[in-house]
Amino acid sequence: MPMTIRHKDTPPIALIGCFLMLVQSAAAGNDQLDPVFVDQKFKVETTRGLVYAKGLSRDGKTMDLTLDVYEPTSDSRQRQPAMILLHGGGLRVGNSAVKPMVQAAWYFASRGWVCFSINYRLTKDRGMFPAQWKRNRPSYSATRDAKAAVRWIRANAEKYRIDADQITAYGGSAGAYLALALGISDEKDYRDELSLIQDPTLKTTNLGQSSKVQAVVNFWGAPLMVDNLELIDGRRRYDRADAPVITFHGTKDARVDYQNAVRLKKIYDELGLPLELHTLDAAHAVWQEKIDNKPMNHWAARFIARHLKLTVIDNTRGGD
Numbered sequence: 001m002p003m004t005i006r007h008k009d010t011p012p013i014a015l016i017g018c019f020l021m022l023v024q025s026a027a028a029g030n031d032q033l034d035p036v037f038v039d040q041k042f043k044v045e046t047t048r049g050l051v052y053a054k055g056l057s058r059d060g061k062t063m064d065l066t067l068d069v070y071e072p073t074s075d076s077r078q079r080q081p082a083m084i085l086l087h088g089g090g091l092r093v094g095n096s097a098v099k100p101m102v103q104a105a106w107y108f109a110s111r112g113w114v115c116f117s118i119n120y121r122l123t124k125d126r127g128m129f130p131a132q133w134k135r136n137r138p139s140y141s142a143t144r145d146a147k148a149a150v151r152w153i154r155a156n157a158e159k160y161r162i163d164a165d166q167i168t169a170y171g172g173s174a175g176a177y178l179a180l181a182l183g184i185s186d187e188k189d190y191r192d193e194l195s196l197i198q199d200p201t202l203k204t205t206n207l208g209q210s211s212k213v214q215a216v217v218n219f220w221g222a223p224l225m226v227d228n229l230e231l232i233d234g235r236r237r238y239d240r241a242d243a244p245v246i247t248f249h250g251t252k253d254a255r256v257d258y259q260n261a262v263r264l265k266k267i268y269d270e271l272g273l274p275l276e277l278h279t280l281d282a283a284h285a286v287w288q289e290k291i292d293n294k295p296m297n298h299w300a301a302r303f304i305a306r307h308l309k310l311t312v313i314d315n316t317r318g319g320d
Helices: 012-024 099-109 137-153 174-184 199-205 224-233 259-271 295-308
Strands: 003-006 044-056 060-073 080-086 112-116 162-172 215-219 245-250 275-282
Touching: 012 259, 012 275, 044 099, 044 137, 044 215, 060 099, 060 137, 060 259, 080 137, 080 174, 099 112, 099 162, 099 174, 099 295, 137 215, 162 174, 174 199, 174 215, 174 224, 245 259, 245 295, 259 275, 259 295
Parallel strands: 080 112, 080 162, 162 215, 215 245, 245 275
Antiparallel strands: 003 275, 044 060, 060 112
């Protein structure tokens, strides 16, 4: 079984202490939001196949872009934090119903988050891209779609009783590339490179809403979609407005080099931004890995709660 090495900047005692302070004091949380829970609290209601936008292929075909919603069955009228889940698959395969995303959606929804697992255009869909986009062209339409999904979530905040300022992006592998783009790139990126004449489906993407997220959960990803932007226009995107990030990455990862995690940690450290790096003695996509005998989603939930100032209730029988 793979072993976990915790990064020196995230000692277990410090993490547990910070989280327990959140649990012990509701004042540390956001009283305008429903609390979230350490353990499963709610049944989960699922709605599949909702259209959040349309996308255009290079041969002129229009396709529906869909997502699945996972809602906690709560009688409360207060707002809830939200999470967008982005599947992996190298931009070639995968969908909103892949096992890791479904498991994560149930994990977080049963604890108080409203979760949205999305489909985005893959290589086979031949999505539109700008003429200047020379590198990894399928990444353009995939990231454009992820941003459109966040705007749809905000446009539907009232319907799903969510706080539009409490959205986390959660992704694995290629999905983590997209999640990092949501947390770091500028509002206009992956939106304004194509005009409405070039891509009329942009009209369906709630252009009046923001696509920014407030936290990122990065499972073995890299900031390629952010770096691509700098290659095109020479402008660095990293700044102090970027979202906090928690990263899980294995030193034996042969698909996405672990040094991507190290480099991003260095960039965030230089900016004085929070990035919590969990270094795993493991390869790629080790979703069953545990840290201090707890699943990685447990640590992700703690990170999100701390940085979004969520009220956390410890509903485990003997404490946590």
